[in-house]
Amino acid sequence: MKIYSGKSVLEGIALGKLYLLRKQECLMYPLYAADAQKENMRLKEASETVKAELEQLYRLALLQTQQPQAEIFPALKLVLDDEAYLSCIQRKIQKGISAEAAVHETGNELSEQFAALQDSYFAARAADIQDVSQRLLRALTGNAVQAVELTEPVILVADDLTPGETLHLDKSKILAFVTKKGAVNSHTSILARALNIPALVGTDFLWEELRDGMTAAVDGTEGQLIVSPDEQTLSEMEQKRQALWQEQESVKELVGKENITSDGRKIEVLANIGSLKELENALRFDAGGIGLFRTEFLYMEREAYPAEQVQFEIYREVLGRMNGKKVVIRTLDIGSDKRASYFELPEEENPAMGYRAIRICLDREGMFKTQLRAIYRASVYGNAAILFPMITSEEEIIKIRQITEAVKQELDMQNIPYAKVELGIMIETPAAALISDILAQKVDFFSIGTNDLTQYTLAVDRLNPQLEKYYDARHPAVLRMIRMTVENGHKAGISVGICGELAADLKLTQTFMEMGVDSLSVSPLYVLKLRRSIRSM
Numbered sequence: 001m002k003i004y005s006g007k008s009v010l011e012g013i014a015l016g017k018l019y020l021l022r023k024q025e026c027l028m029y030p031l032y033a034a035d036a037q038k039e040n041m042r043l044k045e046a047s048e049t050v051k052a053e054l055e056q057l058y059r060l061a062l063l064q065t066q067q068p069q070a071e072i073f074p075a076l077k078l079v080l081d082d083e084a085y086l087s088c089i090q091r092k093i094q095k096g097i098s099a100e101a102a103v104h105e106t107g108n109e110l111s112e113q114f115a116a117l118q119d120s121y122f123a124a125r126a127a128d129i130q131d132v133s134q135r136l137l138r139a140l141t142g143n144a145v146q147a148v149e150l151t152e153p154v155i156l157v158a159d160d161l162t163p164g165e166t167l168h169l170d171k172s173k174i175l176a177f178v179t180k181k182g183a184v185n186s187h188t189s190i191l192a193r194a195l196n197i198p199a200l201v202g203t204d205f206l207w208e209e210l211r212d213g214m215t216a217a218v219d220g221t222e223g224q225l226i227v228s229p230d231e232q233t234l235s236e237m238e239q240k241r242q243a244l245w246q247e248q249e250s251v252k253e254l255v256g257k258e259n260i261t262s263d264g265r266k267i268e269v270l271a272n273i274g275s276l277k278e279l280e281n282a283l284r285f286d287a288g289g290i291g292l293f294r295t296e297f298l299y300m301e302r303e304a305y306p307a308e309q310v311q312f313e314i315y316r317e318v319l320g321r322m323n324g325k326k327v328v329i330r331t332l333d334i335g336s337d338k339r340a341s342y343f344e345l346p347e348e349e350n351p352a353m354g355y356r357a358i359r360i361c362l363d364r365e366g367m368f369k370t371q372l373r374a375i376y377r378a379s380v381y382g383n384a385a386i387l388f389p390m391i392t393s394e395e396e397i398i399k400i401r402q403i404t405e406a407v408k409q410e411l412d413m414q415n416i417p418y419a420k421v422e423l424g425i426m427i428e429t430p431a432a433a434l435i436s437d438i439l440a441q442k443v444d445f446f447s448i449g450t451n452d453l454t455q456y457t458l459a460v461d462r463l464n465p466q467l468e469k470y471y472d473a474r475h476p477a478v479l480r481m482i483r484m485t486v487e488n489g490h491k492a493g494i495s496v497g498i499c500g501e502l503a504a505d506l507k508l509t510q511t512f513m514e515m516g517v518d519s520l521s522v523s524p525l526y527v528l529k530l531r532r533s534i535r536s537m
């Protein structure tokens with residue numbers, strides 16, 4: 001048994017086998033692609049490349065082995081010409097899926113169908129399909145790397161994971177994340193929390209001591225990775241897991257109840273989401289609404305800006321499923337650790353303080369308008385509000401308002417209906433907090449982003465694990481800015497919520513309520529925990 005320490009991102013317990021993810025194995029590709037014709041062309045080219053590769057391998061095999069062994073390669077070539085295989089991929093491409101994702105999904109689906117027939121002939125065909133699909137994927141992605149193929153739930157171990165890479169992993173097969181690098185406040189950590197996946201970052205394991213398939217436990221309460229646990233540890237972990245599960249279940253009795261203190265003070269408890277998957281958790285844990293929908297993830301899982309219709313359908317679904325409850329949609333907050341290659345963002349010395357979020361949106365007006373049009377069009381399906389990130393000045397709000405007005409005029413001209421939508425800003429820079437009295441005159445609500453507010457106020461990069469001891473979101477300077485923002489917001493008659501991770505800090509709930517904060521928006525898993533804490537005040 002060997003125990004390694006890490007910093008816990010979520011207090012859960014996971015038991016399972018290790019899967020070591022070496023970066024060169026991680027295949028990055030977009031999941032969606034708008035231009036089906038282009039994707040079909042790429043598929044055709046990749047297929048030609050693989051055919052040539054198989055022919056070459058066949059000739060080589062004939063020189064080095066016997067004829068029967070060499071026959072595998074012409075058999076693989078047959079898969080590439082197989083009508084059922086190809087049409088399955090093409091149908092997916094036609095639905096807007098990228099060639100890579102279509103090949104990957106088709107390979108899995110068909111090989112699973114064949115394998116299920118439990119016949120040795122079909123088992124071999126299942127293996128052929130997987131083999132060909134892998135070759136096609138390598139050809140499509142420039143031969144660079146292998147796909148991560150998770151066949152069973154695992155504890156995934158990696159050096160580091162960017163939010164983009166995390167997005168591309170099949171989360172239903174991940175029991176826990178363990179990384180060597182990484183910071184508790186990064187977006188990857190936030191993502192793990194939102195998906196309720198235990199995770200450790202900054203873990204002190206040594207690669208040479210780990211093997212794929214080793215039994216291990218991740219203890220999120222203690223921040224430990226325990227490899228090859230002995231019998232006693234295993235049963236302790238099992239008990240801990242049961243206890244945590246029971247605790248999670250016990251808060252479920254609070255579903256449908258109010259967030260009210262014993263002396264009758266109320267506060268809204270909302271959920272932060274970044275995808276439809278996380279929306280499920282928000283509904284399961286009875287969030288009073290969505291306080292922060294981080295839309296950048298919709299951009300990061302694609303190879304080009306998501307089209308207006310694609311975005312419209314997603315926003316409509318979130319609004320519809322929240323059934324009239326408030327949904328605060330934050331416009332694109334890309335940049336820093338949240339990246340997508342097609343944005344072609346420059347390399348920067350200080351990306352967190354660089355070209356990101358609203359700064360990019362105000363430069364790329366067409367892209368910005370597309371998102372705003374999609375939100376306005378969806379607004380008739382529920383109770384939508386729009387939130388703008390990284391604001392530092394009044395001028396930015398003036399520009400934003402000009403653009404939203406132009407979008408509404410365009411919709412009017414096209415007779416496209418939209419509802420009244422509140423416009424709010426993130427208070428996540430010290431500048432915004434300090435001039436919150438002025439900004440409050442210009443918007444309908446404030447949402448305090450304590451993650452960035454902490455990093456900018458304390459001059460501590462939230463992604464730098466070395467600086468974690470300085471990253472103190474409870475720092476008096478941060479709390480003063482929160483208080484100031486709430487007071488200024490209320491003086492102007494607008495509501496003020498907190499949507500950074502600090503909103504879930506139960507030690508501060510009382511303070512936030514005393515300050516008069518109107519809403520706390522937290523990772524879905526914390527909604528009921530927070531409700532319990534408020535009700536016991």
Ligand code: PEP
Nearest residue numbers: 428449450451452499500
């Ligand atoms: C924040 O900065 O507090 C916030 C909620 O936004 P993000 O974590 O996405 O930067």
Ligand code: MG
Nearest residue numbers: 428449451452
């Ligand atoms: Mg932020």
